[in-house]
Amino acid sequence: MPHLYIIAGEVSGDTHGAGLIKELRALDPSLTLSGLGGPKMREAAGNGIEDWVETAGVVGLWEVLKMYGYFKQRFDATVQTIMSTQPTGVVLVDYPGFNLRVAKELRKRGYTGKILYYISPQVWAWKKGRVxxxxxVLDLMICIFPFEKEFYEKSGLPTEFSGHPMVDRVAQLKRNWERERGLIGWFPGSRLNEVKRLFPIMLQAGLAIRMALPQARFAVSAANETLAGHMRQMAEAAGMPEAKQWIETGTVYDLMQRAQVGAVASGTATLEAACFGLPYALVYQVTPLTYIAAKTVVRIKNIGIVNVLAQRDVVKELVQGGLTPDTLAAEMVDLITNDHRRAELQAELAEVVASLGAGGAYHRAAKAVLTSLA
Incomplete structure (x- = not known):
């Protein structure tokens, strides 16, 4: 009876791992599943999955270093468990800092089962030498972006393109709505440090936009009530108490379908916005030191995944010093007043989204896993 050990270490990995597990169960009910993940994976697979994502999902070099002892202990215990139980295969879901080290150590210790990777690390952007x-050490890479297949196969790593799970999720969330003319959506991110940097710029841009377009309206979707509270404080500090009326909570996907145009913080939300057909600009700003450090390792021209997929500038990227209230306002005014440009952008976004597959991503990934084990 086949046994799979699955490792995910972040909330997004838990979501993808759970989706994969459900399809694996449907295809082969006899499969034994164990590993590390989160509540969604545990619900899908049962008690064999240990929930650790709340502790494991830390972000940032310093945060990881502070927890070195914890991660070393978990690493050693995980490798020991796999070596002692000898599962048929190991499925690593994203989380490259931990998972790639596990794969290397397993091979070093003579593990002969299959090691499969789902949700490719973005080494094509920052560490091509890792390929x-x-x-x-890997038997199969299952990727969610089409260009990754050729990239990995050039190195001799067998690769399957499963399609992007977001296509299925967006299909369930789509509403048959008309976009509200004059409504600008602000999406400053889901982390407090992002919001602190981006939302004040959006507030000031709103003032400049109103000078050019008096009828413009604004809405911002906060990821949770805590972030919404911080946004209200920022509006007060900026002398714009009326902006507190812009703030909604938990409506990000609805707002992406209601707004005529928007500005979206760099990250997963930019691909979600593309899937919903929102004409938008990407916004990104971090500390100068962090930006310099990132530029030394990132090997690609664009930071937005839509532009990376298209291999050209589809979405305007307002980054670091290029992002100011004036530049953001000018881009929003141009998008909202230029019907031809807006329609052209929506067509290009649809073309990029079409390259992600037609749905059924988890099912194809599960089939690739079971085929590899056979």
């Missing part, structure tokens, strides 16, 4: 190592 050679990955080709030596």
């Amino acid at each position: 050679k190592v990955m080709a030596k």
Whole structure:
């Protein structure tokens, strides 16, 4: 009876891992599943999955270093468990800092089962040299972006493109709504440090937009009530108490379908916005030191995944010093007043989204896993 050990270490990985597990269960009910993940994976697979994502899902080099002892202990215990139980295969879901080290250590210790990777690490953007190592220790890469298949296969790593799970999720969330003319959606991110940097710029841009378009309206979707509270404080501090009326909570996907145009913080939300057909600009700003450090390792021209997929500038990227209240206001005014440009952008977004597959991503990934184990 086949046994799979699955490792995910972040909330997004828990979601993808759970989706994969449900399809694996449907295709082969006899499958034994264990590993590390989160509440969604545990619900899908049962008690064999240990919920650790709340602790494991830390972000930032310093935060990880502070928890070195914890991660070393979990790493050693995980490798030991796999070596002692000898599962048929190991499925690593994203989380490359931990998962790639596990794969290398397992091969070093002589593990002969299949090691499969789902949700490719974005080494094509920052550490291309890692691909050679990955080709030596992995049996299969299952990727969610179409261009990744050729990239990995060039290194000799067998690769399957499963399609992007977001296509299925967006299909369930789509509403048959008309976009509200004059409504600008602000999407400043789901982390407090992002919101602190981006929302004040959006507030000031709103003032400049109103000078050019008096009838313009604004809405911002906060990821949770805590962030909404911080946004209200920022509106007060900016001398714009009326902006507190813009703030909604938990309506991000609805707002992406209601707004005529928008500005979206760099990250997963930019691809979600594309899937919903929102004409938008990407906004990104971090500390100068962080930006300099990132520029030394990132090897691609664009930071937005839509532009990376299209291999050209589809979405305007307002980054670092290029993002100011004036530049953001000018881009929003142009998008909202230029019907031809807006329609053209929506057509290009649809073309990019079409490249992500037609749905059924988790099912195809599960089939690729079971085929590899056979």
